[in-house]
Amino acid sequence: MAAPVSAPSSGAAPASVPIPQKPAAPVRPDFELAGPFIQGGVALGLAPSDALSLALDGRPVDIAADGRFLIGFGRDATASAELVARRADGSTIRRSLTVAPRAWRIENLNRLARQSRPSVEFERLRAPELAEINAARALVSDSQGWRQRFTWPATGRISGLFGSQRIYRGEPGAYHSGVDVARVTGTPFFAPADGVVILATNRPFTLEGYLLMIDHGMGLNSAFLHLSRIDVKPGDVVRQGQALGAIGATGRATGPHLHWSMKWRDERIDPLLLAGPMPQAAD
Ligand SMILES: [Zn+2]
Numbered sequence: 001m002a003a004p005v006s007a008p009s010s011g012a013a014p015a016s017v018p019i020p021q022k023p024a025a026p027v028r029p030d031f032e033l034a035g036p037f038i039q040g041g042v043a044l045g046l047a048p049s050d051a052l053s054l055a056l057d058g059r060p061v062d063i064a065a066d067g068r069f070l071i072g073f074g075r076d077a078t079a080s081a082e083l084v085a086r087r088a089d090g091s092t093i094r095r096s097l098t099v100a101p102r103a104w105r106i107e108n109l110n111r112l113a114r115q116s117r118p119s120v121e122f123e124r125l126r127a128p129e130l131a132e133i134n135a136a137r138a139l140v141s142d143s144q145g146w147r148q149r150f151t152w153p154a155t156g157r158i159s160g161l162f163g164s165q166r167i168y169r170g171e172p173g174a175y176h177s178g179v180d181v182a183r184v185t186g187t188p189f190f191a192p193a194d195g196v197v198i199l200a201t202n203r204p205f206t207l208e209g210y211l212l213m214i215d216h217g218m219g220l221n222s223a224f225l226h227l228s229r230i231d232v233k234p235g236d237v238v239r240q241g242q243a244l245g246a247i248g249a250t251g252r253a254t255g256p257h258l259h260w261s262m263k264w265r266d267e268r269i270d271p272l273l274l275a276g277p278m279p280q281a282a283d
Contacts, residue, residue: 209250
């Protein structure tokens with residue numbers, strides 16, 4: 001004989017109406033996952049409804065109040081990953097994920113990388129810049145932008161791909177950390193998703209130039225580099241599609257473009273996978 005369990009939460013049912021009995025089993029006994037699981041990508045999921053905590057390869061992952069969560073896979077993520085949900089009684093629910101590899105654009109050059117020894121002046125400027133960037137990355141917001149389908153902050157010719165890399169006589173250089181959209185200086189750009197401004201530099205940084213960083217919640221954030229103008233300030237809540245400033249060529253840039261990079265925690269994410277194919281340019 002089944003004992004009555006928790007009543008529906010509506011609470012407004014007249015006393016004469018019998019309250020239907022609900023099964024005691026969890027609403028969601030296992031993970032529900034929407035891929036793709038791919039290097040440089042993010043995936044949304046729903047945790048088992050009785051999960052107390054969640055970890056990806058041993059590192060904790062936050063679960064939203066509605067059970068949803070976000071995981072990401074860096075540019076060089078290994079071919080397999082494991083999600084583990086832990087229940088109140090200590091038991092676990094495990095899910096193995098296969099992470100698809102990408103074919104990164106690798107350029108082998110028969111010359112040495114330009115050896116530019118950082119100057120004393122560079123080092124003097126760089127230390128406080130890195131401190132500001134790291135302080136921004138440590139900020140946590142409750143933005144819900146991570147749930148949205150991202151849009152391109154600017155349309156135009158893609159002049160640099162995430163993950164591309166040059167190898168100088170066998171010595172790999174740093175891979176490109178974002179996607180570049182070539183547009184003239186002064187072209188406005190827009191928030192790709194809801195977020196909170198965590199950094200809007202008051203001066204051009206040596207490498208990034210004028211730099212804007214937006215937190216989308218759940219450890220996911222966007223950075224926009226080489227800007228000519230920033231129209232928002234730290235702490236501002238921005239909505240998807242809102243104008244944020246203008247494209248430029250400040251910092252270390254060979255020409256005007258918008259460099260858009262994304263991170264999920266320490267993992268570098270390819271914005272192109274979130275924004276999808278580039279729509280036709282509006283100009
Ligand atoms: Zn770039």
